[in-house]
Amino acid sequence: MPASPETIDLDVLRYRPEQDEGPVWQRFAVPYASDMSVLQALQHIKDEQDGSLTFRWSCRMAICGSCGMMVNGRPALACQTFLRDMLPGPVRVEPLAHFPIERDLVVNADDFIRKLESIKPYLIPKSPRSLADGEYLQTPQQLAQFEQYSSCINCMLCYSACPQYGLDDAFTGPGVLALLHRYNADSRDGGRAARMEILNAEEGVWSCTAVGYCSEVCPKHVDPANAVNQNKLNSAMDYFLRFVSPRGASR
Amino acid sequence: MNGKSTVRRPYVRPMGGWWRRDPFFMRYMIREATALAVLAYAVVLTLGVVRLAQDEAAWNGWLDALRSPASLLLHAVLLVAMFVHAKSWFEIMPKTMPMLFVGGRRVAASTITRIGWAATVLASVVLIALAWGWRT
Amino acid sequence: MKRSNAPIFWLLFGAGGMLSALLGTALVFITGIAVPLGWAPGDLLAYSRMLALARHPLGKAFLFLVIALFAWHAMHRLLHSLHDVGIPIGTASKLACYGIALALTVVAGWSLLATG
Numbered sequence: 037m038p039a040s041p042e043t044i045d046l047d048v049l050r051y052r053p054e055q056d057e058g059p060v061w062q063r064f065a066v067p068y069a070s071d072m073s074v075l076q077a078l079q080h081i082k083d084e085q086d087g088s089l090t091f092r093w094s095c096r097m098a099i100c101g102s103c104g105m106m107v108n109g110r111p112a113l114a115c116q117t118f119l120r121d122m123l124p125g126p127v128r129v130e131p132l133a134h135f136p137i138e139r140d141l142v143v144n145a146d147d148f149i150r151k152l153e154s155i156k157p158y159l160i161p162k163s164p165r166s167l168a169d170g171e172y173l174q175t176p177q178q179l180a181q182f183e184q185y186s187s188c189i190n191c192m193l194c195y196s197a198c199p200q201y202g203l204d205d206a207f208t209g210p211g212v213l214a215l216l217h218r219y220n221a222d223s224r225d226g227g228r229a230a231r232m233e234i235l236n237a238e239e240g241v242w243s244c245t246a247v248g249y250c251s252e253v254c255p256k257h258v259d260p261a262n263a264v265n266q267n268k269l270n271s272a273m274d275y276f277l278r279f280v281s282p283r284g285a286s287r
Numbered sequence: 288m289n290g291k292s293t294v295r296r297p298y299v300r301p302m303g304g305w306w307r308r309d310p311f312f313m314r315y316m317i318r319e320a321t322a323l324a325v326l327a328y329a330v331v332l333t334l335g336v337v338r339l340a341q342d343e344a345a346w347n348g349w350l351d352a353l354r355s356p357a358s359l360l361l362h363a364v365l366l367v368a369m370f371v372h373a374k375s376w377f378e379i380m381p382k383t384m385p386m387l388f389v390g391g392r393r394v395a396a397s398t399i400t401r402i403g404w405a406a407t408v409l410a411s412v413v414l415i416a417l418a419w420g421w422r423t
Numbered sequence: 424m425k426r427s428n429a430p431i432f433w434l435l436f437g438a439g440g441m442l443s444a445l446l447g448t449a450l451v452f453i454t455g456i457a458v459p460l461g462w463a464p465g466d467l468l469a470y471s472r473m474l475a476l477a478r479h480p481l482g483k484a485f486l487f488l489v490i491a492l493f494a495w496h497a498m499h500r501l502l503h504s505l506h507d508v509g510i511p512i513g514t515a516s517k518l519a520c521y522g523i524a525l526a527l528t529v530v531a532g533w534s535l536l537a538t539g
Contacts, residue, residue, distance in 0.1 A: 053294045059298060133300070137298040177391070180386065203302055234424060236426045240427070259382075262382045269383070319504045322504065325493050326498065328455075328493060329494040332490050332531070336531050339477055346474075350458075369447035369448040373443075410446055418463075
């Protein structure tokens with residue numbers, strides 16, 4: 037086994053709008069330990085070398101979805117990406133692709149948030165219920181229909197993986213469409229019709245070309261590619277059967 | 288704080304050459320490019336039925352063209368491309384399907400892919416058998 | 424949001440993609456490699472035999488579907504590939520791409536009907 041290096045280089049794409057024309061690379065040497073994550077490396081840089089380095093993070097255990105960034109050109113959670121897997125370095129760290137850079141590794145997520153709110157991400161009861169109706173009952177198979185899609189932590193890695201979103205940010209995108217499917221697939225929900233308009237639009241499922249990279253990079257194995265592409269058939273059936281048996285949008 | 292607001296000037300990175308940035312994207316572009324082979328073969332067949340509708344001499348001309356080295360080379364490329372198309376098609380096919388359960392267990396993506404391949408082998412065998420054996 | 428008309432072309436794309444996945448390799452092998460190299464019985468693609476196939480309703484349908492569905496599959500995919508390399512999907516590109524598919528469909532259909 038080769039001896040562990042003392043340090044490893046991180047090449048970080050900096051951007052300070054008040055002083056930089058555009059993004060610039062800056063190299064930092066960080067002390068190496070075999071259990072260090074990229075997030076820890078960034079924190080070391082901020083604590084010991086350059087306090088102006090700006091990046092988002094919170095839980096450091098891959099559940100909050102804050103620390104998404106491009107590591108060696110691939111969307112990843114910095115807290116879950118380890119320096120030992122990228123030896124000998126240098127490790128390239130850039131902000132999430134396909135989003136405007138605000139500062140250093142922080143991107144503008146407004147578009148994603150707006151889209152998240154637009155799909156009615158909550159249970160819409162099939163008919164009005166009272167407390168006397170009791171709780172919903174679901175079989176394990178009914179739960180299985182939507183459970184994986186509910187694992188989304190809104191980290192936006194799938195948006196960085198999706199070239200269609202990169203080429204045209206009008207696309208609703210993998211994560212939001214997976215969440216839309218999560219609600220449609222929940223037996224408790226009756227809001228499919230209310231969400232059809234988004235699905236049926238060009239900006240809905242029809243911008244997707246089944247690249248599949250979104251599902252590759254998802255840290256929670258949500259499989260957004262599956263959520264989007266199985267809804268192409270639903271949308272197509274709605275298109276052709278809309279006068280016979282409408283499933284929602286009348287336009 | 289000091290009362291000064293931070294300058295905001297969001298920087299949008301260009302998408303040019305995006306597919307060269309990751310091997311995954313390169314494989315995607317190759318997968319999409321197999322459509323050129325499907326188109327080329329549709330054109331070859333269209334020329335064939337046009338000749339078929341004309342007369343025997345025209346049809347034999349089409350058959351002769353297929354025997355040329357250029358055509359053989361083209362079809363060797365088309366053969367590889369059709370195979371790559373089939374392979375990538377069955378790999379992505381599970382993503383287009385809703386969750387399937389058999390005997391209470393989730394059907395794996397790899398199973399769906401293998402079924403696709405089995406269907407291809409079966410269809411190809413049937414086609415070859417019919418081609419070799421069909422008589423009016 | 425406006426409803427997209429993509430489903431029409433997507434279904435054609437899907438049907439053509441499935442057909443070409445199932446039969447494309449074998450068809451290219453038979454017509455493009457085996458017959459020209461003499462690996463197949465001499466009369467496999469003979470005029471009389473192929474004319475009989477084209478005149479048979481099932482044969483006519485098979486030949487038409489192979490050509491048409493392959494064409495619509497390919498042009499839908501190529502339209503999106505053009506978009507991927509920077510040529511946006513607009514009226515011009517849609518007319519050009521689907522126009523080619525339509526042309527192949529019409530020419531093949533016409534010729535097959537002309538065989539009798």
